[in-house]
Structures are given as structure tokens and as C-alpha cells.
Amino acid sequence: MLYPTTAALLNWMWQSTLCLGACWLLYQLLRRESYFHYNRRFLLFTPWLALLLPLLLAGAAPVLSGWLPIDTTPTPLLTPSVTLTAVAMSSQSAASTPWWTWLPLVYGAGVLVWLVRLSWQLVVLWQQTHHLPHDTREDYTLVSSSGKLPVSSFGRSIFWDETADLTLAEASQVLQHELVHVRQGHTQERLLLELVRALLWFNPFVHCYPRALDLTHEYIADSTVLQTMPTPEAPTIYAALLARLTLRRLHPQLPLTQSFTQSQTLTRIAMLQSPRSMRRWKQWLLLPVSSVLICTFACERAADSTAPASVAAASDNEEAPSPPVLVEQTQAAPPPPPIVHQYAEKMPEYAGGLKQLMIDLGKGIQYPEAAKDAKIQGKAFVGFIVAEDGSVQAVELKKGVNAPQELEAEAKALNEAALAAVRNLPGKWTPGSQDGKKVAVSYTVPIMFALK
Structure with a gap:
């Protein structure tokens, strides 16, 4: 019988979508602030929160039902544990297998498709770069592309376009930018996000995260480079370099790489020119949002695991009858209704x-x-x-x-x-x-x- 699996999967799907949707709306308040490392951790953590929180609360439902103030009044039309699809009846109706019994297979197929897509991107990246000359350095590998690939990075590799018209100072700034990606493990973070994206492929909000994380990684690398340029004109000089390299790019970006001249250049330039005042109170908004989501899911899970027992009681307006005989007073109390x-x-x-x-x-x-x-x-x-x-x-x-x-x-x-x-x-x-x-x-x- 497929329905219990389907019911649990549907519950998990809508709860994870609600959780990640609330987190994405909260991120819209954070994305213009310059606490980039906080935004980076937010984008990495919240998809896993949406993935695991409903599952953890489902396992903790028996414990939660003991201390949460749950109303156990039966409400089968609002939160039925098992609600079959409507059986349509007519004078010539015929029974058929409902489409939703195949939902677990559809979900598994979707996960497989996204994992195959990720594997194919890695294969394409390897095919385009494995034959290029590699120069192993202390904590990175410099791969010379002779102008065939944009300046970008993946893992410990930095793909370098030695044909770019750069001064020594500009080349140092671009290299330092890519080294930030390498040393802070931005590629590993992106791959982890792609993994959770495959598991939550049905969730529309998860597909907004990779672009936001890529942009945050660029913000972090840009700000690190600016800290090494103490002159007041540093943001303007660096923005001009970024725009010039972007305009001369004629080749497509490699998949899954952090490119110095990636497509969100105008957004990065705007952030370079923005003031550095940070409204840190926004960082704490995740706490009340998480608390509301946890309480909502916990109450629902606890309500599902409790027993809606119905016990008939006499009205307060009725007169309590006096004990008729001693035999009735000594009778054992009726057993409680079954759970x-x-x-x-x-x-x-x-x-x-x-x-x-x-x-x-x-x-x-x-x-x-x-x-x-x-x-x-x-x-x-x-x-x-x-x-x-x-x-x-x-x-x-x-x-x-x-x-x-x-x-x-x-x-x-x-x-x-x-x-x-x-x-x-x-x-x-x-x-x-x-x-x-x-x-x-x-x-x-x-x-x-x-x-x-």
C-alpha cells in the first residue's frame, strides 16, 4: 500500500517548502547588507534546515506530545492522518489507480535527474580543463588557458587567462580575488548546495539559492581585495577593472566555477560603491522566524501522535444523582477509551x-x-x-x-x-x-x- 509513504512525503514537501520560503523572504532583508559572511552561512544553513527540520520533528513527535499544549479534539477534515482521494461515483464510474500513489517514484526520479545534471557539469568541466598546462603552487594550482577560458576558480585550481591586458597590480588583484575562493572553500560550499538542491528539487525557493550564494562569494572576494587597496579611490579603480574584464569576455563561463567576470557584475559594482554601515539587528531575525516554524511543525506533529479520546461528561447544570446502592459504589471504573x-x-x-x-x-x-x-x-x-x-x-x-x-x-x-x-x-x-x-x-x- 503506497499511501502512508505518499502521505509522509507530501507532509514533508509542503513543510520544507514553507520553511525555505520563509527563509528566502527573510534573506531579501539581508542581501543588501555588507555582513557577507553571515549571509553566506545563512544561504548554506537554511536549505538543510528546511530539509531536516520536518524529519527531526516527526521523530520527536512522541516526546513533544508530552509537554506541548496540544488540543487533541479530533479534526479529521483539517488534519487527517490518512485521507484517501475522493472516490468519484456515477452510474458508469470505473476504478483506476490514483496518480498520487506514484509520487515517491516521481520524487526519486527528480532527485536522480538533478544528480545526473550535477555529474554532467563536473564531467564537462573536467573535459575542458584537464588537458591545459598545470602549475602547482603552495596552496593552489594555476591552470593557463591561453585566453580560451575566463579567469575563474574551482576547488584548488585557478584558471588564468594570460592573454588579458592587465598591469602587474591589476593581475595581483584578480589573482588575490580568486585565491579567496580557493582558500575559503567556496567550491565545496557550492557543491553542498547543489546536493541539497537535488534533494529539494520540487521546492521553487531552493533554485534561487545558487545564484545568491555565488554573488555572496563574489562580495566576499571583492571586499578582501579592497582591504589591500587603502587608497580612497580603491572602489572606483577596482570597479573599472571588473567592468573592463567583463566587457572583453567572449567565451562562456565554466559550470560550477567562481568567475571573476561572472554575469552579476553590475550588482557587484553597486555593492562596491555602497556605504559600509551594517544594520546588525537584521541578523537576529532568523531566531524568531525559526522559532515560529519549529513551534508550528512541532504542534502539528505532536497533535498527530496524540490520541483524540472522547469522554462523555454530565452537564454542570444537571443535578448529581445520589449513590443508589452500595453495590454500584463499589463497581470498578470503566476502562479508558482506546488510543x-x-x-x-x-x-x-x-x-x-x-x-x-x-x-x-x-x-x-x-x-x-x-x-x-x-x-x-x-x-x-x-x-x-x-x-x-x-x-x-x-x-x-x-x-x-x-x-x-x-x-x-x-x-x-x-x-x-x-x-x-x-x-x-x-x-x-x-x-x-x-x-x-x-x-x-x-x-x-x-x-x-x-x-x-
């Missing part, structure tokens, strides 16, 4: 899997003639519990088909048909388990009634 999990490590499985469940539901539902004549359509949500022994219990209507008041009887017939189909399922259930023990798990089945 019903919204989600379990191993979810219950219907005999034959999800596809068979949908087939049996389709066969068991009869479209009431009165509803057909009145042309009523809609969706009914039927909830039930798969008990520890695999039996179906507590079948109830969570939300019925909506209809005008004069057609209330016909709508009720549709709801009763949905309830009857669930109650009369012919297949057996294998109960779910949590920590190796069989547990009761709740299900919510949306059933769509549609006329053709």
Missing part, C-alpha cells in the same frame, strides 16, 4: 492494497434514484477507525453532501449510501503498529457523487 492514532509508523493495510479498497468502495456504493432524479452531486467525508484487531469501527459521517433544504432527504440518501459502502467493505484490514505494538488508526474517506 486512536492519527498516524502510525506502520499504517493499516486493506487486503489487496489501496487499489482494491477503491474498487470495493466503487462496487459497494449505489447512487440513490431519488438523488439521481433531483440531480444532486457532491462529496461526503466518511470517517472510521481500523482497530487493533483489524476491524472497522466507529463509522460516521464527518461531512455530508451539501444540498438545498428542500432536497435534504435526497442528500441524506447519498450520505447513507457512502456510510453503507464503508460499513460493508468485504476485505479485511491488517492493523497498524506503533513501536512494534498494534494500534488503532483513524481514516477519512472522501467519496464523490457525480452524474454524467
Whole structure:
């Protein structure tokens, strides 16, 4: 049965997207500030935060449920642990495998595609550079390209265009710029980001990160070079050098490299001319944003792992009856209601899997003639519990088909048909388990009634 894996994957996808989206919006407040090393760590850390935080909180859900103030009132329509796709019913409906059961395979294929893309870029880089002359220095390797490649760096290698029209001072500034990339490990950081990008390929925000990290790396290298140029005109001189080398570049940039003349030149020049005042209070904005995200995910995970037990209590306005006889006073208290999990490590499985469940539901539902004549359509949500022994219990209507008041009887017939189909399922259930023990798990089945 594919749905538990699909449900967990969907939960992780939307939570990681929400987390990284909040971080990217926060970065828009930081990107124009000149604390470049902080921005660099922010861009490296937050994708991994979005990747791992939902998974860590999912594992910690049993612990969180013990101390978080969670409202355990059942809300199956808002946060159902398992909600099957709507079973569309008509007089000539046919069961088919829902597309979302293939979501884990689609996700895995996407990861594979992005990893192949990254591997191909590395192969292309090697093919274009391995035959060039290499000069090994103390902490880097100088690769002479004879004007075939732009001045750039990858790992410990600096690709040098010896045909560039540079003075000795300008060449020293360009070389120092590339050495910053080499010594601070900017290539390794970019590769790590590409790895998490492959794992989060479905997340639109993660594809904005590589360009932002590349630009931040250039800011860091530019500022380091400026610190060695103490003259007041240093930003102007360096900006002129950057613009001149960019204008003469006629060859494409190598993949995954840090290029001195990369395409974001105007942004770098603007940053060179910007004032150096830093509003450091923005650096601390990550703390409240992270706290809100952690509390949101933790509360949801803890709510999923708690048991929504319902205990009937007498109204405060009712008079408490006096003890009738001594026998009733000595009777043992009734056992507490069983714990019903919204989600379990191993979810219950219907005999034959999800596809068979949908087939049996389709066969068991009869479209009431009165509803057909009145042309009523809609969706009914039927909830039930798969008990520890695999039996179906507590079948109830969570939300019925909506209809005008004069057609209330016909709508009720549709709801009763949905309830009857669930109650009369012919297949057996294998109960779910949590920590190796069989547990009761709740299900919510949306059933769509549609006329053709």
C-alpha cells in the first residue's frame, strides 16, 4: 500500500517548502547588507534546515506530545492522518489507480535527474580543463588557458587567462580575488548546495539559492581585495577593472566555477560603491522566524501522535444523582477509551492494497434514484477507525453532501449510501503498529457523487 509513504512525503514537501520560503523572504532583508559572511552561512544553513527540520520533528513527535499544549479534539477534515482521494461515483464510474500513489517514484526520479545534471557539469568541466598546462603552487594550482577560458576558480585550481591586458597590480588583484575562493572553500560550499538542491528539487525557493550564494562569494572576494587597496579611490579603480574584464569576455563561463567576470557584475559594482554601515539587528531575525516554524511543525506533529479520546461528561447544570446502592459504589471504573492514532509508523493495510479498497468502495456504493432524479452531486467525508484487531469501527459521517433544504432527504440518501459502502467493505484490514505494538488508526474517506 503506497499511501502512508505518499502521505509522509507530501507532509514533508509542503513543510520544507514553507520553511525555505520563509527563509528566502527573510534573506531579501539581508542581501543588501555588507555582513557577507553571515549571509553566506545563512544561504548554506537554511536549505538543510528546511530539509531536516520536518524529519527531526516527526521523530520527536512522541516526546513533544508530552509537554506541548496540544488540543487533541479530533479534526479529521483539517488534519487527517490518512485521507484517501475522493472516490468519484456515477452510474458508469470505473476504478483506476490514483496518480498520487506514484509520487515517491516521481520524487526519486527528480532527485536522480538533478544528480545526473550535477555529474554532467563536473564531467564537462573536467573535459575542458584537464588537458591545459598545470602549475602547482603552495596552496593552489594555476591552470593557463591561453585566453580560451575566463579567469575563474574551482576547488584548488585557478584558471588564468594570460592573454588579458592587465598591469602587474591589476593581475595581483584578480589573482588575490580568486585565491579567496580557493582558500575559503567556496567550491565545496557550492557543491553542498547543489546536493541539497537535488534533494529539494520540487521546492521553487531552493533554485534561487545558487545564484545568491555565488554573488555572496563574489562580495566576499571583492571586499578582501579592497582591504589591500587603502587608497580612497580603491572602489572606483577596482570597479573599472571588473567592468573592463567583463566587457572583453567572449567565451562562456565554466559550470560550477567562481568567475571573476561572472554575469552579476553590475550588482557587484553597486555593492562596491555602497556605504559600509551594517544594520546588525537584521541578523537576529532568523531566531524568531525559526522559532515560529519549529513551534508550528512541532504542534502539528505532536497533535498527530496524540490520541483524540472522547469522554462523555454530565452537564454542570444537571443535578448529581445520589449513590443508589452500595453495590454500584463499589463497581470498578470503566476502562479508558482506546488510543486512536492519527498516524502510525506502520499504517493499516486493506487486503489487496489501496487499489482494491477503491474498487470495493466503487462496487459497494449505489447512487440513490431519488438523488439521481433531483440531480444532486457532491462529496461526503466518511470517517472510521481500523482497530487493533483489524476491524472497522466507529463509522460516521464527518461531512455530508451539501444540498438545498428542500432536497435534504435526497442528500441524506447519498450520505447513507457512502456510510453503507464503508460499513460493508468485504476485505479485511491488517492493523497498524506503533513501536512494534498494534494500534488503532483513524481514516477519512472522501467519496464523490457525480452524474454524467
